[in-house]
Amino acid sequence: MKLLVDIDPVRTAILVFTVMPETYSEAIVFLEKSPQQQYLLMKTISNTLFQLQEARLRASGKRVSSKNESKLSSDLDNEQGSNVQQSNEYMRKLQELLKHHKIEFDMNLHELYIHLLCQFDKKSVLDYLQENTDKYTIPNAQRSCERGKVLDASAYLQERSGDPKGALDLYIKSIKKCVDELWVIYQQHESLLPEGVNRVKVSKTQMHIFIYLFYFFFLFFD
Numbered sequence: 001m002k003l004l005v006d007i008d009p010v011r012t013a014i015l016v017f018t019v020m021p022e023t024y025s026e027a028i029v030f031l032e033k034s035p036q037q038q039y040l041l042m043k044t045i046s047n048t049l050f051q052l053q054e055a056r057l058r059a060s061g062k063r064v065s066s067k068n069e070s071k072l073s074s075d076l077d078n079e080q081g082s083n084v085q086q087s088n089e090y091m092r093k094l095q096e097l098l099k100h101h102k103i104e105f106d107m108n109l110h111e112l113y114i115h116l117l118c119q120f121d122k123k124s125v126l127d128y129l130q131e132n133t134d135k136y137t138i139p140n141a142q143r144s145c146e147r148g149k150v151l152d153a154s155a156y157l158q159e160r161s162g163d164p165k166g167a168l169d170l171y172i173k174s175i176k177k178c179v180d181e182l183w184v185i186y187q188q189h190e191s192l193l194p195e196g197v198n199r200v201k202v203s204k205t206q207m208h209i210f211i212y213l214f215y216f217f218f219l220f221f222d
Contacts, residue, residue: 001030005037009044010090016041017097025109039116046113048094049103110135111144118148125153133160151177 004012016027031038097103105113110132117125125148129141138161145154155170 001027002034002037005031005034005041008090009040010087010094013041013044013048014090014094014097017094017101017103021097021101021103024103025106028109028112035116035119039113039120042109042113042116043121044094045098045103046105048091048098049105052095052099105135107135107137111137111140114141115144115148118144118150118153122148122150122153125150126156129153129156 001012004015016024020027028038028042031041114125114128114136117128125145129136138157142154142157142161145157151170151174155167155174158164158170159167
Protein backbone atom coordinates (compact mmCIF):
# COMPACT_ATOMS: atom_id res chain seq x y z
CA MET A 1 0.00 0.00 0.00
CA LYS A 2 2.94 2.30 0.67
CA LEU A 3 3.95 1.97 -2.98
CA LEU A 4 0.41 2.71 -4.15
CA VAL A 5 0.33 5.94 -2.16
CA ASP A 6 3.69 6.96 -3.59
CA ILE A 7 2.39 6.39 -7.12
CA ASP A 8 -0.98 8.12 -6.72
CA PRO A 9 -2.57 8.98 -3.34
CA VAL A 10 -5.88 9.98 -4.93
CA ARG A 11 -6.41 6.67 -6.71
CA THR A 12 -5.24 4.84 -3.58
CA ALA A 13 -7.93 6.67 -1.59
CA ILE A 14 -10.51 5.69 -4.21
CA LEU A 15 -9.46 2.06 -3.84
CA VAL A 16 -9.71 2.25 -0.04
CA PHE A 17 -13.21 3.76 -0.05
CA THR A 18 -14.38 1.35 -2.74
CA VAL A 19 -13.16 -1.79 -0.98
CA MET A 20 -13.42 -0.90 2.71
CA PRO A 21 -15.41 2.31 3.28
CA GLU A 22 -16.61 1.28 6.73
CA THR A 23 -13.12 0.48 8.00
CA TYR A 24 -11.02 2.96 6.02
CA SER A 25 -9.29 4.09 9.21
CA GLU A 26 -7.59 0.68 9.33
CA ALA A 27 -5.89 1.47 6.03
CA ILE A 28 -4.60 4.72 7.51
CA VAL A 29 -3.35 3.00 10.67
CA PHE A 30 -1.72 0.33 8.51
CA LEU A 31 0.66 3.03 7.25
CA GLU A 32 1.82 4.10 10.72
CA LYS A 33 5.35 2.85 10.02
CA SER A 34 5.42 4.94 6.83
CA PRO A 35 4.45 8.39 8.15
CA GLN A 36 5.07 10.26 4.91
CA GLN A 37 2.74 7.98 2.96
CA GLN A 38 0.25 8.09 5.82
CA TYR A 39 0.36 11.88 5.62
CA LEU A 40 -0.13 11.91 1.84
CA LEU A 41 -3.17 9.64 2.07
CA MET A 42 -4.72 11.63 4.91
CA LYS A 43 -3.96 14.91 3.15
CA THR A 44 -5.80 13.68 0.06
CA ILE A 45 -8.84 12.67 2.11
CA SER A 46 -8.79 15.81 4.27
CA ASN A 47 -8.53 18.19 1.31
CA THR A 48 -11.36 16.40 -0.47
CA LEU A 49 -13.56 16.62 2.63
CA PHE A 50 -12.72 20.31 2.80
CA GLN A 51 -13.89 20.86 -0.76
CA LEU A 52 -17.12 19.00 -0.08
CA GLN A 53 -17.71 21.23 2.93
CA GLU A 54 -17.07 24.34 0.84
CA ALA A 55 -19.50 23.08 -1.80
CA ARG A 56 -22.20 22.56 0.84
CA LEU A 57 -21.69 26.09 2.13
CA ARG A 58 -21.97 27.54 -1.36
CA ALA A 59 -25.12 25.54 -2.03
CA SER A 60 -26.70 26.92 1.15
CA GLY A 61 -25.79 30.47 0.16
CA LYS A 62 -23.34 30.92 3.02
CA ARG A 63 -20.08 32.77 2.67
CA VAL A 64 -17.03 30.55 2.35
CA SER A 65 -13.43 31.22 3.28
CA SER A 66 -11.18 32.01 0.35
CA LYS A 67 -8.00 31.17 2.26
CA ASN A 68 -7.88 27.54 1.22
CA GLU A 69 -10.36 27.62 -1.64
CA SER A 70 -7.88 26.50 -4.27
CA LYS A 71 -5.75 24.38 -1.95
CA LEU A 72 -6.60 21.03 -3.43
CA SER A 73 -6.53 22.10 -7.06
CA SER A 74 -3.10 23.68 -6.62
CA ASP A 75 -1.84 20.51 -4.96
CA LEU A 76 -3.06 18.52 -7.92
CA ASP A 77 -1.43 20.91 -10.37
CA ASN A 78 1.88 20.54 -8.57
CA GLU A 79 1.71 16.78 -8.20
CA GLN A 80 0.09 15.70 -11.45
CA GLY A 81 1.54 18.14 -13.98
CA SER A 82 0.02 17.62 -17.43
CA ASN A 83 -2.51 15.06 -16.16
CA VAL A 84 -4.72 17.67 -14.50
CA GLN A 85 -7.87 16.73 -16.42
CA GLN A 86 -7.52 13.05 -15.58
CA SER A 87 -6.71 13.94 -11.97
CA ASN A 88 -9.86 16.05 -11.74
CA GLU A 89 -11.88 13.04 -12.86
CA TYR A 90 -10.34 10.95 -10.10
CA MET A 91 -11.03 13.73 -7.61
CA ARG A 92 -14.70 13.82 -8.60
CA LYS A 93 -14.84 10.06 -8.11
CA LEU A 94 -13.28 10.38 -4.66
CA GLN A 95 -15.71 13.14 -3.73
CA GLU A 96 -18.63 10.94 -4.78
CA LEU A 97 -17.36 8.09 -2.60
CA LEU A 98 -16.82 10.29 0.45
CA LYS A 99 -20.22 11.88 0.03
CA HIS A 100 -21.99 8.56 -0.56
CA HIS A 101 -20.45 6.91 2.51
CA LYS A 102 -20.77 10.09 4.63
CA ILE A 103 -17.10 10.00 5.54
CA GLU A 104 -15.86 12.32 8.28
CA PHE A 105 -12.70 12.14 10.35
CA ASP A 106 -13.30 11.24 13.98
CA MET A 107 -11.31 12.94 16.73
CA ASN A 108 -8.55 10.33 16.67
CA LEU A 109 -7.98 10.85 12.94
CA HIS A 110 -8.03 14.64 13.31
CA GLU A 111 -5.38 14.40 16.01
CA LEU A 112 -3.33 11.98 13.94
CA TYR A 113 -3.48 14.36 10.98
CA ILE A 114 -2.41 17.28 13.18
CA HIS A 115 0.52 15.17 14.34
CA LEU A 116 1.49 14.47 10.71
CA LEU A 117 1.06 18.11 9.69
CA CYS A 118 3.51 19.05 12.44
CA GLN A 119 6.05 16.82 10.73
CA PHE A 120 5.42 17.44 7.05
CA ASP A 121 3.56 20.75 6.63
CA LYS A 122 4.18 23.00 9.63
CA LYS A 123 2.82 26.10 7.88
CA SER A 124 -0.63 24.53 7.60
CA VAL A 125 -0.99 23.50 11.23
CA LEU A 126 -2.39 26.77 12.58
CA ASP A 127 -4.99 27.06 9.82
CA TYR A 128 -6.09 23.48 10.40
CA LEU A 129 -6.43 24.04 14.14
CA GLN A 130 -8.48 27.20 13.59
CA GLU A 131 -10.76 25.53 11.05
CA ASN A 132 -11.44 22.47 13.24
CA THR A 133 -11.62 23.92 16.74
CA ASP A 134 -13.98 21.29 18.16
CA LYS A 135 -12.44 18.24 16.50
CA TYR A 136 -9.38 17.66 18.66
CA THR A 137 -8.37 17.88 22.31
CA ILE A 138 -6.09 20.79 23.12
CA PRO A 139 -3.57 18.76 25.20
CA ASN A 140 -3.03 16.17 22.44
CA ALA A 141 -2.72 18.81 19.73
CA GLN A 142 -0.37 20.81 21.95
CA ARG A 143 1.92 17.81 22.41
CA SER A 144 2.15 17.35 18.64
CA CYS A 145 2.90 21.04 18.11
CA GLU A 146 5.56 21.07 20.82
CA ARG A 147 7.26 17.97 19.41
CA GLY A 148 7.20 19.48 15.93
CA LYS A 149 8.27 22.91 17.26
CA VAL A 150 5.36 24.62 15.53
CA LEU A 151 5.49 27.81 17.57
CA ASP A 152 2.55 29.78 16.17
CA ALA A 153 0.19 26.81 16.53
CA SER A 154 1.49 26.12 20.05
CA ALA A 155 0.84 29.75 20.97
CA TYR A 156 -2.70 29.55 19.61
CA LEU A 157 -3.41 26.44 21.70
CA GLN A 158 -1.77 28.00 24.75
CA GLU A 159 -4.09 30.98 24.41
CA ARG A 160 -7.13 28.73 24.06
CA SER A 161 -6.12 26.84 27.18
CA GLY A 162 -6.19 30.07 29.22
CA ASP A 163 -2.52 31.06 29.31
CA PRO A 164 -2.25 34.34 27.35
CA LYS A 165 1.21 35.21 28.70
CA GLY A 166 2.56 31.81 27.71
CA ALA A 167 0.94 32.25 24.31
CA LEU A 168 2.49 35.68 23.85
CA ASP A 169 5.91 34.30 24.73
CA LEU A 170 5.53 31.66 22.02
CA TYR A 171 4.32 34.25 19.52
CA ILE A 172 7.44 36.31 20.22
CA LYS A 173 9.64 33.25 19.71
CA SER A 174 7.84 32.58 16.45
CA ILE A 175 8.40 36.16 15.27
CA LYS A 176 12.06 35.99 16.33
CA LYS A 177 12.49 32.81 14.30
CA CYS A 178 10.99 34.54 11.26
CA VAL A 179 13.30 37.54 11.74
CA ASP A 180 16.31 35.22 11.90
CA GLU A 181 15.24 33.50 8.68
CA LEU A 182 14.54 36.79 6.91
CA TRP A 183 17.89 38.16 8.06
CA VAL A 184 19.72 35.25 6.46
CA ILE A 185 17.80 35.77 3.19
CA TYR A 186 18.50 39.51 3.27
CA GLN A 187 22.22 38.97 3.76
CA GLN A 188 22.32 36.45 0.93
CA HIS A 189 20.55 38.71 -1.56
CA GLU A 190 21.40 42.26 -0.45
CA SER A 191 23.87 42.63 -3.31
CA LEU A 192 21.07 41.96 -5.82
CA LEU A 193 19.20 45.14 -4.90
CA PRO A 194 19.22 47.60 -7.82
CA GLU A 195 21.33 50.74 -7.70
CA GLY A 196 19.63 53.73 -6.13
CA VAL A 197 17.44 51.69 -3.78
CA ASN A 198 17.56 53.00 -0.23
CA ARG A 199 18.89 50.25 1.99
CA VAL A 200 17.60 50.28 5.53
CA LYS A 201 20.54 50.14 7.92
CA VAL A 202 19.03 48.02 10.64
CA SER A 203 21.03 45.39 12.43
CA LYS A 204 19.74 42.02 13.48
CA THR A 205 20.17 43.07 17.11
CA GLN A 206 17.99 46.13 16.56
CA MET A 207 15.28 43.94 15.08
CA HIS A 208 15.35 41.72 18.14
CA ILE A 209 15.26 44.73 20.48
CA PHE A 210 12.13 45.94 18.70
CA ILE A 211 10.51 42.54 19.21
CA TYR A 212 11.32 42.50 22.92
CA LEU A 213 9.92 46.04 23.33
CA PHE A 214 6.79 44.83 21.60
CA TYR A 215 6.65 41.91 24.05
CA PHE A 216 7.00 44.07 27.17
CA PHE A 217 4.45 46.55 25.84
CA PHE A 218 1.83 43.81 25.75
CA LEU A 219 2.87 42.48 29.15
CA PHE A 220 2.48 45.96 30.63
CA PHE A 221 -0.99 46.51 29.21
CA ASP A 222 -2.25 42.96 29.82
